[in-house]
Amino acid sequence: MRILHTSDWHIGRSFHGHSTLEALAEVLTALVAQVRTHEVDVVVVAGDVFDSATPAASAYTLLTDTLVALHDTGARVIVTSGNHDSAARLGFQARLLREGIHVLTDPQKIATPITVSDIHGPVHFFGIPYLEPAIVRHHWPEATLRTQAQTMAHAMTLVNQGRASHPGRSVAIAHCFAAGVDATAGLEREVRQGGLDVVPLSVFDGPDYVALGHIHGRQQLSGSVRYAGAPLHYSFGEQHKPRGSWLIELGADGLSSAEWLELPVPRRLVTLTGTLDEILSDDNVAAHHDAWVCAVYTDALPQTEPMRRLRARFPNCALVQHEPAGAEASDERSYAQRLRAAVTDEERIEAFLVHVRDGQGATAEESALIREVLDDRVRAEALV
Incomplete structure (x- = not known):
């Protein structure tokens, strides 16, 4: 079975004030051509399909056109949600999609695979949508889920339970920050809080292949765990990183090969x-x-x-x-600079504490309390 692993399309994202929609459409057209040329059986999109939880109509149009084009090649398509996506908006039309296109956004169905068979038997695809601990922990009250690492570990436990009841080869799809990756500074909006939410590589033991999303550069963490990265350059920080996708082949006994397929770069x-x-x-x-x-x-x-x-x-x-030549580098930043650099609410609070405490940030106990308060806020907003 041939599987094309792609992720992080970020439909609707701008590049320094310029729309990327036309360039992304060109690249996704090339991706569809690769699926046809290589006779791909299943296309996996590992999250961050959209760049925003409220995408514009033009973003929906590009997604629909691309999914239909992929389906017309004869391939099955499996899509999961990422931290940029609204799972509800991405998944609202899942039941209306044509046969062979699957959008997986329901955390309660993690252990239920999409099964595709080849001459060697079934291959079970387990999709893990992006899981915000504060929002999903009520599904599993018996588990301690305060961090992304804990939540992903629990999700993979569910995947492996599903594997036990569905014999055969398997593929897991997830969107997270895994240990050992080389991220683009300032680009991948945080899926983690400090080092606590980096997911250990051992969490992904079990499936024959793990297709990850969230990191915008190609990464191989092990023979069976990889990031495909984004199909388009969205930052000057990633200008030297190749764009493409992984062509994965599963044989009778599991993963047999992985080939990198380059995608065109519309503008260097x-x-x-x-x-x-x-x-x-x-x-x-x-x-x-x-x-x-x-x-x-x-x-x-x-x-x-x-x-x-x-x-x-x-x-x-x-x-x-x-950047004047010869200017001395300094790690000292103003409060305003720290705020501009902050990505998460925790970082903004940390910037404030450092400012008012003469360089002293939150203690471990204070960090835990801040995380708890912010989790409660996220949970309350999700119920509105």
Whole structure:
């Protein structure tokens, strides 16, 4: 059986104020062509299908068109929700989808697989939607579920119980931050709180293959546990990371091969560093005129209208930064800078505590109390 593992489409995401919808449509069209060329049996999309819990109508249109195109190749399609998705919105039309397209968003059905058979027998696909501990712990009151690590471990226990009652080969699909990954700083919005929510690799023992989502770069954590990454570059921090998907082949005895299939890059990303005059040189323009450009200029003083000057030479200049050459690096940041860098509510609270306590953040006991209060708030909002 041939399985294509993809994830993190982030339909509707912008890139420094520019829509990515057209570029993503081009890439997903290429992905559909790969599914047809390689005669893929099952396409797995491991979460973060949308970039927002409230996607625009155009995002739904692209998703629908892509799912239909994948289905028309003859492949089965299995989709799970990620932390960016609204499980309710992603799954509301699941019963209306045509035969062979499965959207798995119900945590109470983790142990119930989608079964697809080949000449060697059944392959059971267990989909784990993104699980926010504060929202899902009422489903399993007997378990202690305060962190993503604990919640994912419990979910995999359910998967392995399902495997025990469904003999044959198996694939698990999940969206999380697993131990050992190389994340893009500031990009993957947190699925963890500090180190507590990093999921140990051993949690995924059991299935023949584990298809993970959330990390935007290709990652191989073991022979059977991998991230496919995003199909499009969404940050200059990931400009050197390849875009593509994993072509997984299961033989009679389980995983037999894994091949990386490259996807096209509609517009290259490049970071140019030097004085503004050096960045604007004819050689740079000739080499990078059509690329997305991040310009880091090192002049001692800020230059007049640098973005206007850059876009006159690089029409797709998306970002300009001033980093004077020889400036001493410092770890000290203002309160406002810490707030801008914060991603989670815990980080915002930590920034406040560091500010008012002269550098002293939350203690372990205070961190646990903060987590409990925020969990209660998330749970209350989910019930509204």
